Amino acid sequence: MPHFICVQCGTQFGEQAAPPASCPICQDVRQYVRWEGQAWTTPEELRNSHAAHLEDDHGLLGIGSRPGFAITQRALLVPDRAGNILWDCVALLDNAIVERIRASGGLAAISISHCHYYTTMIAWSEAFGDVPIYLHENNAKWVQRQDRRIEYWSGEALTLTPASTLYRVPGHFSGGTIMRWGDGADGRGALLSGDILQVTQDRNFVSFMYSYPNMIPVSAATARRIGEILEPLEFDRVYGAFWKRVIASNAKDAVRQSVARYIEAVQG
Secondary structure, rough: OOOOEEEEOEEEEEOOOOOOOOOHHHHHOOOOOOOOOOOOEEEEHHHOEEEEEEEEEEEEEEEEOOOOOOOOEEEEOOOOOOOEEOOOOOOOHHHHHHHHHOOOOOOOOEOOOOHOOOHHHHHHHHHHOOOOEEEHHHHHOOOOOOOOEEEEEOOOEEEEEEEEEEEEEEOOOOOEEEEEEEEHHOOOOEEEOOOOOEEOOOOEEEEEEOOOOEEOOOOHHHHHHHHHHHHHOOOEEEEOOOOEEEEEEOOHHHHHHHHHHHHHHHHH
């Protein structure tokens, strides 16, 4: 039986004979149901309709699809010294993607910022030797295909390797996660943020939203808390969720300024 994939958000569901009645991810206010109504595809259909998009994005291998699918985020391959980490995930997994990652050393772990990018994470783990998938426990309710490969972590931080640490950052989701990679940006440190921190269109700032498509902001108190979490971290670059949405340098100052201007804007 197929593992159906939601066309709108890319979430893969457990094995079943017929498509699910609905997608809880899309029904949540932070996402939305397609105007045309709920629709489904399968991994096989997706491989037939889409091709791998593999491209360097500010020094990391970006992984996506052509044409874009669902939310259109791209995953990133982080060459950590302890083994490659896949940051975030995309629904398409085909031979071109598997061969490219294997040629780069395979995967040691997968970590995903939040449920909008969980997509086909179980299939990715299987393809690379059942590597662990690290998700914050506060987001467990959003997982539509539970599996033994998922390792839920708790608290405010989790050290994956000597160079890579996950941090819980509130706002978009209570279990929203970013990763600091100490070796990023030529050793100056990089944050991989998904859209827990959304790199803005001008690539000079980040912003924060409870719901991006439905334009629901977070509070000033939440933005202030985000700033408090990030302030002790050393980093010079922020990789956002989408192609080329990267603050390539001086990102620590950019994030400080972003927090300040956000608080000023919402407080009036």
